[in-house]
Amino acid sequence: MISMGSVLQDLRLAGRLLVRSPGFSLLIIAALALGIGVTLGVWNVVESVVVAPLPYREPDRLVAIWEANLPEGVEKERVAPLNFADYRALPGAFEDAAAWWQPDVNLADSAGEPVRVAAVEATANLFSVLGVRPRLGAGFETQGALYDGNLAAVISDRFWRERYGSDPKIVGKAVQLNGELYTVAGVMPAGFHFPRDTDVWQRLRWPFTDRTRYAHFMEAIGRLRPGVSLDQARGKLAALSERLGEEHPGSNKDWSARLVPLQVEITGESGPVLKVLLVAVSLLHLLGCVNVAGLLLARGVAREKEMALRAALGASRSRLVRQLLTESLLLGLVGTAAGLGIAWAGVRLLVAVPPYDLPRLAEVGFDARMVGYGLGFGLLTVLLCGTLPALGLAGAGWEGLLPARGGKGIGAGPALRRLRAAMVVGEVALAMMLVVGAGLSLRSVHRMLEDDPGFEPEGVLTAHMVLPLAVYGDWHRVSQLYSGLLERLEEHPAVTAAGATGFLPLEPGWRLGYSLPDRSPEASGEELRAQYVTVSAGYFETLGVPVLAGRTFDRRDLSTSPAVVVVSRELARRSWPQGEAVGKRITSGTRSFGPLGSAFQEGRDYEVIGVVGDVKNVGLGSEAEPALYFVQTQFPYRNMNLAVRGAAPELLAAILRDEVKRLDAGVPVARIRPLGDVLAKATGRHRIVRLLLSIFGGLALLLAAVGVYGLLAYEVSRRRGEIGVRLALGATPASLRRLVVGEGLLLAGLGLAIGGFLALALGRLLASVLEGVVPHDAGAFLGAGAVILTASLAACWLPALRASRVAPAGALQAEERVF
Known part of the structure; x- marks a missing residue:
């Protein structure tokens, strides 16, 4: 039975x-603070963004509704309103379903x-489908109708506070x-x-x-009926x-409908990316733990005479191990406290300056639950780092350690030498994994940036x-304003x-679809579809898009x-192959599609006057889709x-604002940014x-190098007598250097082989999770191996x-020194 007095004594010592x-x-x-802090910070983000349930009523019943046309290669497309109406009315699938589209909106008021x-x-049923009610006002009350000609809007709490100063009488007021x-x-x-990040919700004002x-321009969600599974609804x-x-x-x-759990849809591509980062930071933390364990083991070996004296005075092996674990626990507590501070600061920085459009960012925070996670994680880390060295030292035995008894020290024992060598191999293997990961991501970004986007930003x-x-409302006035604005800009x-x-x-x-007057769709072997884009005169020249034929x-x-x-x-x-x-x-396709209204005439014939280079219009990692450019x-x-x-x-930004203000002061200019930002x-x-992988890889490389150096420096210190004998028998300094370097590179090579396989x-x-990554990229593997080997x-x-x-004479006479 361990008494409180002995525990306090261990802590004081x-x-x-x-x-x-x-x-x-x-x-x-x-080392502990960095590993615990970074790992806890990443886990906090993963838990908030990926793991935590959505803050809506029974979120597991919510699904996103998309459409797809697999023969045409369209895996995810917005929903056509009339199709949505049929999906919503389908018996036995949805309790209810809502849809929306995202117009560009200017707001004007007296504020x-x-x-x-x-x-x-x-x-009108969007909020009820989610199970969320306004904090002020009634929201959209339409007695079951999805749309209403009366113009009503709901605003976010954030916009209410920032724009209207939390005006409690805002409900019922008018905005433009x-x-x-x-x-x-x-x-x-x-x-x-x-x-996403909506601040204003307008009630739908037109029938489907x-x-x-x-x-296909609306997005939609549905709430499954109780007892209906996702697979049943899909069927x-x-x-x-x-x-x-x-x-x-x-x-x-x-065309077919697709159902995706809403949590998966909202998380999107960020979920898998965050999980990859969690794996990477966990590997780095594990490497740090191995490094800390090696340092604790080296320190324990360095104190072998102290431990032998305690054993000689009657201390049991369990008492000595408990003392070593107490020291590790004390270090771990301080490291965990510092790690919690690092995690807190990192989360605050992420929320303040997000690296990209991270979903559910407002839900990321650092609360008492995270502190509890941190303390538990810190305790686990301490046990991982401290137990192995303590048990290894205990298993080595303390007999014969005192100089008076001619002992040579437990550090010379084969068990502990194998343990330290295994730690070094493990560090190099983990470093290889992280450096390869950094290399793969570096090369994928390089390939994407090298790929010609089709324009000059x-x-x-x-x-x-x-x-x-x-x-x-008059299309001629629309065209006139943009033409006049561009002319004025070009005069500067x-x-x-x-x-x-x-x-x-x-x-x-x-x-949208299109047809060729001289060829039927059947003759082409596939339905002809393209991206319809409105551009002005001078657009291609401004972006540097090459003209391949015509004008x-x-x-x-x-x-x-x-x-x-x-x-x-x-x-x-x-x-025309x-x-x-x-x-x-x-010949153009359909007449009416979403916000483009009736300006586009169905079946209108257009003459092709030019061919331009392909411009990436889906993503840098994807091939450009066919595009039809119409003049505005x-x-x-x-x-x-x-x-x-x-x-x-x-x-240029000042010129833009001035010219737009001269033409119409009521039209704000938004999203001003360099094209390179796109x-x-x-x-x-x-x-x-x-x-992040580059940072993790660099830290892993440093830790692995420290581990290799620490082991070899320790071995050289422990084997000074052996080295003296070798020199006395005729060994040259060069042969000794080869011996030491060979032992180190043998361990590093073994670690590289294991790490390469795991990588x-x-x-x-x-x-x-990332476009353009080649998992077996030989360049990344060879580069990582070369860097770690160097x-x-x-x-x-x-x-x-x-x-x-x-010096041979000094080495033979001196007592072994401990690293």
């Missing part, structure tokens, strides 16, 4: 010993200047959304921003029958999709404008080129001129991205994984040099 060796203590505490807001136009008066019907609870089944929707394909072959052939500034429907000496587009590169346009749009192409179109190289290849595209004709004078669009090439971004955003996940699994894990060689050289400089 442990404290004195740790204070007596501050350098050793600080090294251990720093300040007009601003762009993140808004959605949603069916895109020039139309809406009544504020409610304020949502704090932290609610579904979907106003749109066709060709119009019912599959049967319905097949029936809709037979009833509406023109719009629904080969340097020197281009972009901005986004929304022309309100109430003011710009600081501007070399200016253009506009409905969709920037890497942003998918509207995927691009210019001021000749007016609304009254013959209808013309520019096609991408991929569309030309698919449509054997001939020239310029001069051919294309013939195919006007109210919401346009401006692109200006010229002087410094700050000057590329940076597309590689955001890759960049953060690359950065294959890590590579496959990375490839599953570091190991450097770590071996100092002990080898020390061995070669041992």
